[in-house]
Amino acid sequence: MKFELAKTGNLLIVKVSGELDHHFADEIRIRIDSELIKPPVRDILFDFNGLSFMDSSGIGMLMGRYKKVKALGGKAWIICNNPNATRILEMSGVFQFIEKCESIHDAV
Amino acid sequence: MSESMFCDMCNSKEINRLNAEFSAKSCNEKLARSLVSAMAVQLDPTIDELSDIVTAVSEAVTNCIIHGYGKINKKKEACIIKFECILYENAIEVGITDEGCGIEDIEKAREPLYTSSPEMERSGMGFTIMESFCDGFSVQSIVGEGTEIRLFKIFGGDNLCENTTIPQ
Numbered sequence: 001m002k003f004e005l006a007k008t009g010n011l012l013i014v015k016v017s018g019e020l021d022h023h024f025a026d027e028i029r030i031r032i033d034s035e036l037i038k039p040p041v042r043d044i045l046f047d048f049n050g051l052s053f054m055d056s057s058g059i060g061m062l063m064g065r066y067k068k069v070k071a072l073g074g075k076a077w078i079i080c081n082n083p084n085a086t087r088i089l090e091m092s093g094v095f096q097f098i099e100k101c102e103s104i105h106d107a108v
Numbered sequence: 109m110s111e112s113m114f115c116d117m118c119n120s121k122e123i124n125r126l127n128a129e130f131s132a133k134s135c136n137e138k139l140a141r142s143l144v145s146a147m148a149v150q151l152d153p154t155i156d157e158l159s160d161i162v163t164a165v166s167e168a169v170t171n172c173i174i175h176g177y178g179k180i181n182k183k184k185e186a187c188i189i190k191f192e193c194i195l196y197e198n199a200i201e202v203g204i205t206d207e208g209c210g211i212e213d214i215e216k217a218r219e220p221l222y223t224s225s226p227e228m229e230r231s232g233m234g235f236t237i238m239e240s241f242c243d244g245f246s247v248q249s250i251v252g253e254g255t256e257i258r259l260f261k262i263f264g265g266d267n268l269c270e271n272t273t274i275p276q
């Protein structure tokens with residue numbers, strides 16, 4: 001798994017590639033949360049285009065972060081082109097809360 | 109080790125088998141995915157078929173670690189997950205067993221979005237994913253003794269009628 005964080009204005013961009021399972025979800029969660037407490041960060045964009053695997057651990061990690069940005073008055077987006085991960089996200093209703101978008105430009 | 113539950117569902121004989129045991133550590137989730145993948149590719153599955161069974165196995169193993177052994181006061185290294193994989197000519201069966209806390213109400217546990225660990229940010233989708241990604245799925249559990257999950261996936265589902273009989 002590879003994990004990158006970037007910021008532009010209010011937006012925190014989280015780029016995850018490789019395999020997102022319980023083992024790495026715990027690590028990612030801690031690192032995102034330490035950024036979410038630093039103003040002016042309020043919105044979050046997950047870039048999952050490099051993802052090769054995701055299971056339900058990804059759902060919990062995403063929804064947990066969604067709740068945090070919502071509490072800050074912010075918004076969450078996700079980019080994901082992995083068919084398997086997309087199916088899991090659809091099944092669990094994540095797109096009702098975290099808006100699916102095609103590129104970073106949709107969020108900035 | 110338990111008997112195959114699904115062999116009736118594919119009228120082909122067993123062609124390969126793998127039994128493994130590993131510690132209930134989260135780094136072994138990837139190991140379990142590699143094991144099932146290495147077995148499954150011998151049947152030349154499609155990318156989707158492979159990813160379905162790999163995801164289902166990842167869910168089952170994660171559950172053993174988080175729920176089965178999660179609240180047990182024992183060193184993680186000493187908590188063992190048993191992994192059994194049986195290959196048929198056109199199908200794969202995987203058994204994943206822990207000797208953890210067991211499940212009190214299996215029916216409730218299988219409901220979509222039910223989780224006993226919302227504080228750990230679990231979403232309650234693991235069983236739902238296993239069921240919808242596989243052609244056969246079973247849970248057996250005894251409180252205080254452990255849980256066994258069996259997953260069954262037919263490869264080449266398009267030829268289902270020719271090669272497969274699903275028991276009535």
Ligand SMILES: Nc1ncnc2c1ncn2[C@@H]1O[C@H](COP(=O)(O)OP(=O)(O)OP(=O)(O)O)[C@@H](O)[C@H]1O
Binds near residue numbers: 177210224233
């Ligand atoms: N091996 C196990 N041992 C004990 N309890 C289990 C086991 N597997 C599942 N459970 C119980 O069944 C519930 C539902 O499991 P399921 O995998 O569907 O959801 P989850 O693990 O809570 O969340 P998610 O899989 O979405 O992260 C769990 O919350 C847990 O209470």
Ligand SMILES: [Mg+2]
Binds near residue numbers: 167170171
């Ligand atoms: Mg689970």
